[in-house]
Amino acid sequence: MxxxxxxxxxxxxxxxxxxxxxxxxxxxxxxxxxxxxxxxxxxxxxxxxxxxxxEGRTHTIGLVIPPAGRRLTDMQLGFVASVVDAAARADLDVLLSPSGGEHDRSFERVVGSRRVDGVVVMEIRLEDDRVTRLRETGLPFVGIGRTARPEEMSWVDIDYETLISRCVHHLADLGHRRIALVNRSAELVAAGYGPGHRAQAGFARAVAERGLESVQTCCADDAQSGMSCVERLLAEHPGLTAVATINEAAVPGMYHALAQAGLSVPRDFSIAGVAAQDWAENLHPPLTAADVPADELGAQAVEMLIQLIADPATPHRHVLVAPPISLRGTTAPARSHDPLH
The missing domain is CATH 1.10.260.40 (lambda repressor-like DNA-binding domains)
Structure with missing residues (x-):
């Protein structure tokens, strides 16, 4: 009818x-x-x-993702899938919108035309124009990540500072004395990417606490860059025996570079990091890592957003998670030939 x-x-x-x-x-x-x-x-x-x-509702939420030209990492894909799944369970559709550069028009269409009831924003910068714009519009939104002023919005996030610090302490406990941090890309870090800056802070604090020699470097999100990065680290820092990283997409390239250099993981060189669980488990050898619960965090972001849509006066909520490090196949005691060991 x-x-x-x-x-x-x-x-x-x-x-x-x-x-x-x-x-x-x-x-x-x-x-x-x-x-x-x-x-x-x-x-x-x-x-x-x-x-x-x-009801004055569209029953659609927006999910603002990184630029479409960039390949999403497994962790990012995990967040996208978890938001879509959680929205479907709540009988909501999801409108994906890339942001950054030439994609800003897409973001503006989503927030300016009221095509959605609320927005989940990924890859938050310490100073983020998207957050400023969303606050101006009054459209309910939740971040996967947080700005330098975490009280200004609702968010879920991973405690990269604590997790990278734990990775360093784990490696130091195994006798490693020269450790590198392999971060995300230089462009992301320069743009104020929150996880990159917090990883730097956690790394610097932990190496100072343990009296270690250290080096920090940035690396693009792909295997080729990971290979080039580790080749350069080995050439410039011959005593290096371990890496801590938040760049999961670069790890297979790191493995390849170490193998090319005749170094066995973990006998000669150890790697620990922060990564999606499935990704970490399916690497060879499996990566010792803090496993990011993307499915849980995505669902919590959607739940927060639904509450904000229903009642915009809902107080901001913050969820910061620091999962334990799962010990797998990439960390072992430092070789005794390390002169500082």
Whole structure:
């Protein structure tokens, strides 16, 4: 049964029925009652769009992802999948919108046209124009990540500072005395990418606490860059015996560079990091890492967003997780030939 049949039986136009359902324009009480009587008689149920219009809702949330030209890492894909799954369980659609550079028009269309009821934003910078814009619009939003002013928004995040610090302490406990941090790309870190800066802080603190020799470097999110990065580290720092990293996509290249140099993981060289669990487990050897619970965090972000949509006055909520390091196949005691060991 459709709106046309209801209009015919009610003796009104289709647009009048539509206005009665959506509340977009006033309809006389007598006409509204007549339409409602036909609806009740026919057992008509307004479709989802009509229901959403009546409630002033789209039943769609936006998910703002990194630029479309960049390949998403397994961890990022995990967050996307978890947000989509959690939204589906809540009977919500998800509109994906890339952001950054030429994609900013897409972001502006999403937030400016009210095509969505709320937004989940990924890859938050310490100073993030997207967060500023969302706060200006009043559109409910939740970050996967947080700015330098975490109190200004609701967010879920991984405690990269604590996790990289734990990685360093684990490697130091195994006798490693020269350790490198392999971060995300120089462009991301220069742009104020939160995890990159927090990893640097945790690394610097831990190596100072343990009195270690250290080096920090940035690396693009791909295997080729990981290979080049480790080749350079080995050439410039011959006493290096371990790496801590938040760059999971570069790890296979690191493995390759070490093998090319005749170094066995973990007998000659150890690697520990922060990564998606499936990714870490399926590497050869499996990566010793703090496993990021992307499915859990994505679901929590959607739950927070639904609460904000229902009640915009809901106080900001913050979820910071620091999962334990899962010991796998990439860390072992430092070789005794290390002169500082």
């Amino acid at each position: 459709n709106i046309g049949e209801i209009a015919k039986r009610s003796g009104v136009s289709r647009s009048t029925v539509s206005y009665a359902l959506s509340g977009k324009r006033p309809v006389s009480e007598e006409t509204r009652r007549r339409i409602q009587a036909v609806i009740d008689e026919l057992g008509y149920r307004p479709n989802a769009v009509a229901k959403a219009l009546k």
